[in-house]
Amino acid sequence: MTQQEALFQYCLRRGDDTLLLAQRLGEWCGHGPQLEEDIALTNIALDLIGQSRNYLTYAGEVEGKGRDEDHLAYHRNERQFVNVKLAEQPNGDYAHVIARCFLYDAYHLPLQEALAKSADAQLAAIAGKAVKEVTYHLRHSSEWLIRMGDGTEESHQRAQKAIDELWTYTGELFATDEVDAILVKAGIAPDMAAIKAQWDIKVNAVLQEATLTRPADGFMATGGRQGKHTEYLGFMLAELQYMQRAFPGAQW
């Protein structure tokens, strides 16, 4: 694998994670438990779509085969998406939404902070902007997880259940392969062990304040980065890609 191929994959992974998470959060538009949260989730989704557009645009440029952000988002099949499985998990109740956001945000922030210092100028520029936005995302999801965990018996129980059920999808966030190895060596991507250490500190602190128990590391789901997904992704893409599949190349 060349460095160019690795960089293409790396950008695709960042772009797919944020695209699918944004799509999930967008499903809450008009359905939030209160108006402020409805607005918050869709604002976060908007930030994530913006970041996804930057990463996918750059992925297309690095690849050099003339694929743009829309082509990559709308004309790839399920097996060609390389997002983590956590990003495609269904919304469930509000505790699930917040738990999924939190587990991802706590990984997303230190990753973007590290990428802002990347040897690749464009990655550094994209991440430099994203850091500011993701800081707000993590604050939002942390505060809500604490409020629910340290809230009523019912909210505590639901928050704990959500964390327990999603925990199996967190291992994949830190899994590395040849793509990471090549880019770490070139100073383009950060060492994931360092990101994991920061994630652990944040997750432990927030879970403790939320009076929630950190689940034991058991079986961890893998495969998303290799295009092997849970059954949910296909349904998401059916909705996300409908227009371009029905009318290929349509523009307005």
Place this chain on the structure above:
Amino acid sequence: MVMIAAVITEERVRELLQNVKDPEVPAISVLELGVVRNVEVKDDSVLVTITPTYTGCPAMDVMRQDIEKELHDAGITNVRVQQVLSPAWTTDWITTEGKAKLLAYGIAPPEHTTDIRALKGELPVVECPLCGSKNTGMISLFGSTACKALWKCNACLEPFDQFKCL
């Protein structure tokens, strides 16, 4: 007969850009918002460099079109608007006049990023843009647009937008 009205200067372009407003906060111009990073005039061609406030800000495309239209209407035909990501936009780039206009429009302006509270992650003291009271509280980190948070005033009981520090 085609006439070229006047020699295009950077000053003239900046004058025109003052007419281009932020479509989501029409009280302030793209210059006062700090999204115009550079204006380059070469003979009869103009290159305007802008930077997004938020990565996913839907107003960017509108701002680009508005800038092109404003300059075209003034007889400048050779216009290019390019977007750069770095250095990342900060609310510190909103001009003093811009902040005063935000306040007059009913939006509490952002605090400076070097504010000690921002470093500690604490909430800023935000004055109510309507009655001036400092007895205010944040309702939600996310407001009517990506760049604003929702606050309320405990004195006059009105809700208001605050431009988030970024």
